[in-house]
Amino acid sequence: MPVGRTHRLRHLRVFRGTPEDGGELVEYSVPVQEGMVVLDALHWIQANRAPDLAVRWNCKAAKCGSCSAEVNGRPTLTCKTRLSDLPEDIPVQVEPMRTFPLVRDLVTDVSWNYEVNRRITPFTPPEDAPEEAWRWQQEDIERVQEFRKCIECFLCQDICHVLRNHETRNPFMGPRFLVRAAGLELHPMDRADRTPYLRDGGGIGYCNITKCCTEVCPEHIKITDNAIIPLKERVADTYYDPVQVAWRKLFGRRSEGGSGQPIPGQPSADGS
Amino acid sequence: MSRARDQYETHAHDVLVIGAGGAGLRAAIEAQAAGASVGLVCKSLLGKAHTVMAEGGVAAALANVATDDSWRTHFRDTMLGGKMLNNWRMAQIHAQEAPDRVRELERWGAVFDRTRDGRILQRPFGGHSHPRLAHVGDRTGLEMIRTLQDRAVASGLAVYMECTITRLLTDGDRVIGAIGYWRTTGDMVVFRAKAVVLATGGIGRAYQVTSNSWEYSGDGHALAYEAGAELIDMEFVQFHPTGMVWPPGVRGLLVTEAVRGEGGILRNNENDRFMWRYLPDERRHEYAETDSEASRWVEALREGRQTDARQPPELSTRDNVSRAIYTEVREGRGSEHGGVYLDISYLPPELVRRKLPSMYEQFRELAGVDITTGPMEIGPTCHYVMGGVRVDAETGASTRTGLFAAGEVAGGMHGANRLGGNSLSDLLVFGQRAGVGAAAFAKEVAPDKPGSGELALAGTELAAPFDHHSGTNPYRLHAELQATMQSLVGIFRTAEDLETAIERLGELRAKWATIEVSGPRAYNPGWNLTFELKNMLICSEAVARSALQRTESRGAHSRIDHPDPDPAWAKRNSVVSRDGDQMRVGHSRLPEMPAELRELITP
Structure with missing residues (x-):
């Protein structure tokens, strides 16, 4: 110094x-x-x-x-x-x-976060998209860019009471990875559907919107309002909207998000 | 107490990449795609490498904003900026391949800012004749590293985080792996590999005032040197013109060149826009003549339209702007805390916050300054080393068999001075090429086993600092090294200062061998710093000796006792190599540029 x-x-x-x-x-x-x-x-x-x-x-x-x-x-x-x-x-x-x-x-030891990250289906653009398809307006990407500001400090994971107090032994990916998933889902060229994974492996239902994550974010990403709530709505629409359910029964799902493997258990204070 | 350990884990790969910034990630992705088994080792957590700090953009002649831009003009700008000392073939490959590498990043998920017609937006930068930097606000490096990181992880290659490499393993004529320790436990680990790619970045931590993170301790430069590879052009250290100067804890922290790219004006304490006085005669015609012409240029930029106005004088090359600021301060026209003023507050606040969000935050939170209402105080900060491992332009192969290098650790691409934005493109272009080169080499050779002598030596080196009782503190030694480099091997140099520096570095090296460390091996920063100090000492000596040898001023190397360029030195690269325990310094002939490329520069 x-x-x-x-x-x-x-x-x-x-x-x-x-x-x-x-x-x-x-x-x-x-x-x-x-x-x-x-x-x-x-x-x-x-x-x-x-x-x-x-x-x-x-x-x-x-x-x-x-x-x-x-x-x-x-x-x-x-x-x-x-x-x-x-x-x-x-x-x-x-x-x-x-x-x-x-x-x-x-x-x-923050390695658990890297394990969770690996379970999220990566960016999946269509293979045959013409050059013209890769043009988009600044307004269309501003939300995605907000999510991509994340510097992975894991402070939101730290403050999240679901992770912090081990309120569940079931998997919950935590705010950081809901932000990443939201950034992928909203990318104009992404074609994967991560909704099944968000609901099951990712445990989005465990978030009860206390907004603690938003408060500690050093990049001022509106994690709860802009990422988590829209993702929750997307999951709700897919699974509880009768039209969507019927559609799925008739035509099947789009490609499954997530690798289908369970995420490792909660990080635990005893280091196990 | 001796802590030598008999037990260590071993990993084997076709290609081992050391460093997980832009170059390392890009090399690893490419080698994996070529069918090699790849291990990627990094000192920090994945995604934290220095690339994350890059702000302004990645230079590539996409011609989205200036439709008359091409690889030829990018090549010309790069060679002129490097004062013609660049390896011409690297500069050519770089200019030709950068656009594809940037478009490829977009296909992998990067989300760059857009032009009005929806393409990748490009901004102007110093020394670039056209708006050329693809960017994401002022956090382009983060976008790049996250995109590459996600791609690498999805490809399934092996990542070894928080692992420091202390030695390359050789079998006499080639490099066959590396050895190091896990930072979290202190335990030794051995990597066997058919090819090793160095992508370890720069050396800035050897200086007091630097924009570089702690990782920048010249590890790859030193590992290559110790393994017998040649380093070139080590005297060329770039001081970025605009680092923060206040408060003390953030002195050196980068203020992106994008501030000037968006119209930032430099003034001294007499409110004089001093850059008008420092434009080099041979390039003066490329810059505006008056304040009003410069304003028209900024106006056109804001509105996204073409203009006949030329760029403001603040967009001169970095070596020139740094010298100008240093001179203003030395002659008593500096700001309150020993810098000058950089002002962007005449633009609409909303625009400043959108174009430069990180700068807005950085000054508001760390200095209590609102850059939308008043000027910033800035001064030069050690930012980048142009010199590095001598490599083959096509493959990234070093002069040591089995050893490759890419990114800042490699030399040649940037000559005597790097243009802003050319580093991120360098990482992508030559990271990709080193990945191909290393994977191809690995296919041709059989794996080799390290000798037990080398492993035992590495184990002893790791344990030694715990056995010393000298009272030599690694942090204090680091501070002494930084003071020496800052005061004697800085922006302006003389033979006398450089000789004094070389003598002091010798003393510091002797002290280094006695460093005393306490505590456990698990996550022990004092112990970790000891190995980084060794690397910084090697790099510092290489810089000082090369600087003493080059009796001229060129680009980032300014000799007060030899103020002019010397035509003889225009044809020479400095070369540093190891000769037993001594550092050998010499020079070699600059590769001759073909006539058709020469014509692009001086038509």
């Missing part, structure tokens, strides 16, 4: 530990510079107090979504959270994302 004028000290309580030792909050005093973010403070601790403090980060520019943690109990990107925006009278508490198994200190 660049050296500059030091104004005063801020106190941080940082989670240190592993699944084996259970971990504890360790207090550090950090000299503060103007504009400093939580990740700057963690880097200062690494360089000056605890060289082995485990922190996952990459760009420090809110573009890669690696440095997710819970600051004062709220899921956030530590590279984007300014110390000056946090209450001065209490120590800044920094803990790992609680929904995912702990690796060490502030680092969690």
